[in-house]
Amino acid sequence: MASTYLYKTPSSAGSRVKWTYSVWLKRGAIEVQTPIWAATTDGSNYDEFYFNSGDKIQYSTITGGTQKAIRTTRVFRDTSAWYHIVLIYDTGNSTDTDHAQLWINGVRETSFEDTTLLASGADNVQSNWNNNIEMKIGRVTTNTAAYYDGSMAVAEFVNNQTYVPTYFGSFDSNTGIWTPTATSTIADYGTNGFKLKMDTTSPGADTSGKGNTFSVGGPATLLQGSPDNNWCTWTPLAKYNRSATFANGNTTVNSNNNSLWDSARGAFGFQKGKWYWETKFFGSSAAFNYIGVCNENALMGTNDAYDKNAVTLFYNSDGGEMRKDGNPTTANYGTFSTSDVCGVAVDADNNTISIYKNNSIIVTNYALSTYSFEANGTGFIFPNAAVLDNGSGQYTNFGEGFFGTVAAGTSADGNGQGLFAFSPPSGYYAINTKNLEAYG
DSSP: OTTOEEEEOOSSOOOSSEEEEEEEEEEOOOSSOEEEEEEEEETTEEEEEEEOTTSOEEEEEEETTEEEEEEESSOOOOSSSEEEEEEEEETTOSSGGGSEEEEETTEEOOOEEEOGGGSGGGTTOOOSTTSSSOEEESEEOSSSOEEOOEEEEEEEEEETOOOOGGGTOEEOTTTOOEESOOSSOOSOOOTTOEEEOOOSSOTTOBOSSSOOOOEEESOOOOOSOBTTBOBOOEEEEEESTTTOEEETTTTEEEOOOSSSOEEEEESOOBSSSEEEEEEEEESSOTTSEEEEEEOTTTTSSSSOTTSSTTEEEEEOSTTTOEEETTEEOSOOSOOOOTTOOEEEEEETTTTEEEEEETTEEEEEEEEOTTSOSGGGSSSOBEEEEEEOSTTOEEEEESSSSEETTEEOOOBOOTTSOOOBSSOOOTTOBOOBHHHHHHHO
16 A cells, blocks of 8 residues: 555544454565554544554554553564454453454454453443544554555444454355455444445445445555455565565565665466566666566575576676576676666566566567576576665566556556556466466
8 A cells, every 4th residue: 555545534433342343455564563544532542453563463442541452472474465354342242352353364363462452451441443533544643654555455344243254254165265255244334334445446435335435645556456366576575685675565675785685586486377577677776676587495595686596687787688696698688777667578388588678678588498497496486676775676566557656557468467567478467366377
């Protein structure tokens, strides 16, 4: 969502001792406090639902400066997958441990570090959420303004009812994966209730029948992904030197080092098929960037990002050469400016990579066959980026439609997937789960 958020102030309060909130989300930033939603009267009276800086899920309700909360023991750092989170608030429940329930992907969480909300001292504690104060989804302003970085889908709020996760999702009978296909329906969402699909055209539109549509704040930079179709991004869990930073739902990678290369690996890999993505370089110069492919071992060493086995990278500086294991091969393919779009087309069936500059091919079917991924790993090929020089980096569009926060374009692949600046070459596809299932 970057700095996109939703907001609404209810005309009146609903139940503040019983309600259910459900949302599907894919994390972007990790190791930093990240809001899911908040409702704030002032610095002593507010509710926050968020990932804390230790990547644990926490819900806090603060009244008169006194906090009641639940915080998970385990951490949630998977930025490649969608989580379904259900928070049930029920402080009128005679069973203290049922004052709040947290469900992740259809399974109830039972281990908590903070249990102050699950004690007799929290009997009938009223939440600030569902009061007649502004609700913010994807933003918090209690101290310093912060935004949710990542993707959200199908946010549902039900007033004065407790609904278990099967009203919002179910386990797939073939794969065992928790999916958005619910086995039950909700007849009435109640006062202030809503169901927001959070699509890219009208993210705040309420489809619950209650008419509680939210306004959109910030730039409209919602990504295309959904629990039904997961898109590739960079993963902060596989990077060199741990000084690279990520933004915009892990589609942007920034260098924070002037002496060593920072590198990022794609969250998804492939062994067959033909795949396409685009990048724009930024910083004082586009020269301090590599873009290409690697295997899963490429980022596990301590040297520079390109100086590893089983890495092939297109280098856009020093004559625009291709490099293998950090060694230049053939020069003078051409360089890029910060306004150019670099297209990458990888043919995993024939082990080649092609590079495009503003839709014109400049490197044609460069062979990977002499550079065996299979000998150095599992055989999976991953997108790879490397950046040098503090402030330089890459805006990557794997097909979700943005270079950073700027719309990329409207061109789709042959399967109707993606929003690219230029049409992918014939037979090449965006890296998402629907395409991987069909062609990968």
